[in-house]
Amino acid sequence: MxxxxxxxxxxxxxxxxxxxxxxxxxxxxxxxxxxxxxxxxxxxxxxxxxxxxxxxxxxxxxxxxxxxxxxxxxxxxxxxxxxxxxxxxEHEKVESRYVDSLLVYANNYVASTDHLIRERQLMEIIEKEIAALPPKMREVFELSRKSHLSHKEIAEELSISEETVKKQIKNALKILRMRLGIVIYIILLTNF
Missing domain, CATH: 1.10.1740.10 (RNA polymerase sigma factor, region 2, helix turn helix motif)
Structure with missing residues (x-):
C-alpha cells in the first residue's frame, strides 16, 4: 500500500x-x-x-x-x-420570504374588530422581538425591512461591508423565525 x-x-x-x-x-x-x-x-x-x-x-x-x-x-x-x-x-430565501410575509400581513391586514385586536397583538409581538435583537443587528434589519434600503445602501449608511449587512440580516431572520414561528402557531391555535 x-x-x-x-x-x-x-x-x-x-x-x-x-x-x-x-x-x-x-x-x-x-x-x-x-x-x-x-x-x-x-x-x-x-x-x-x-x-x-x-x-x-x-x-x-x-x-x-x-x-x-x-x-x-x-x-x-x-x-x-x-x-x-x-x-x-434557497433556505435563506424561504426564511426571508416567511418573515416578510408576516410583516406584510401584520402591516396590511384589515378585518373585523376581533381581527384588528389580534393584528395589533401580533404586531406588538413582532416589534418586541425585533427590539430584542442585538442593537447593530436590529439597526441593519430595520433599515432593510422598514426603510427598504438595499444591502449596499445600508453598508454605506453604517460604514460597514455589504457582507456584514447580509450576515446581520440573515442572523436576524433566523432569530425571528425561531421566536416568531412558535408565537404565530400559538396565536393561530388559540384564535381559530
Missing part, C-alpha cells in the same frame, strides 16, 4: 470504501481548505462554510461504501459542496 499522502484520489476512494479511517483523514486534509475557501466565498460566513464542510465530510464517511466516482474526487467534492451551498441559499 502506498503512503497515503502520495496515494492517488482513486486509491484513497478505494481505501475509503473499505473503511480506512486513514484514507478518510487524508482526503479530509487534502481538500478541506480548498472546499472551505469556496464555501466561504459563496456564503460570506465562516461558520456556515465550516458547517457545510463538516456536513460534507460526515456524509462522505457515512456513505463511503456507496461512492462510485464517474469523475475525479475533487469534482465530486466540489459538486457536493456547491449543492449544499445552493440548499442554504
Amino acid at each position: 502506498p503512503a497515503l499522502n502520495t496515494a492517488s484520489d482513486q486509491e484513497l476512494v478505494s481505501l475509503l470504501r473499505e473503511g480506512s479511517e486513514e484514507a478518510y483523514a487524508e482526503i479530509y486534509n487534502r481538500y478541506k481548505w480548498l472546499l472551505h475557501t469556496h464555501a466561504y466565498k459563496k456564503l460570506g460566513d465562516r461558520e456556515a462554510a465550516n458547517d457545510v464542510i463538516q456536513e460534507l465530510f460526515a456524509a462522505l464517511w457515512t456513505k463511503r461504501q456507496d461512492i462510485f466516482l464517474t469523475t475525479t474526487l475533487s469534482a465530486y467534492l466540489y459538486t457536493a459542496t456547491r449543492n449544499r451551498i445552493l440548499n442554504i441559499i
Whole structure:
C-alpha cells in the first residue's frame, strides 16, 4: 500500500470504501481548505462554510461504501459542496420570504374588530422581538425591512461591508423565525 499522502484520489476512494479511517483523514486534509475557501466565498460566513464542510465530510464517511466516482474526487467534492451551498441559499430565501410575509400581513391586514385586536397583538409581538435583537443587528434589519434600503445602501449608511449587512440580516431572520414561528402557531391555535 502506498503512503497515503502520495496515494492517488482513486486509491484513497478505494481505501475509503473499505473503511480506512486513514484514507478518510487524508482526503479530509487534502481538500478541506480548498472546499472551505469556496464555501466561504459563496456564503460570506465562516461558520456556515465550516458547517457545510463538516456536513460534507460526515456524509462522505457515512456513505463511503456507496461512492462510485464517474469523475475525479475533487469534482465530486466540489459538486457536493456547491449543492449544499445552493440548499442554504434557497433556505435563506424561504426564511426571508416567511418573515416578510408576516410583516406584510401584520402591516396590511384589515378585518373585523376581533381581527384588528389580534393584528395589533401580533404586531406588538413582532416589534418586541425585533427590539430584542442585538442593537447593530436590529439597526441593519430595520433599515432593510422598514426603510427598504438595499444591502449596499445600508453598508454605506453604517460604514460597514455589504457582507456584514447580509450576515446581520440573515442572523436576524433566523432569530425571528425561531421566536416568531412558535408565537404565530400559538396565536393561530388559540384564535381559530
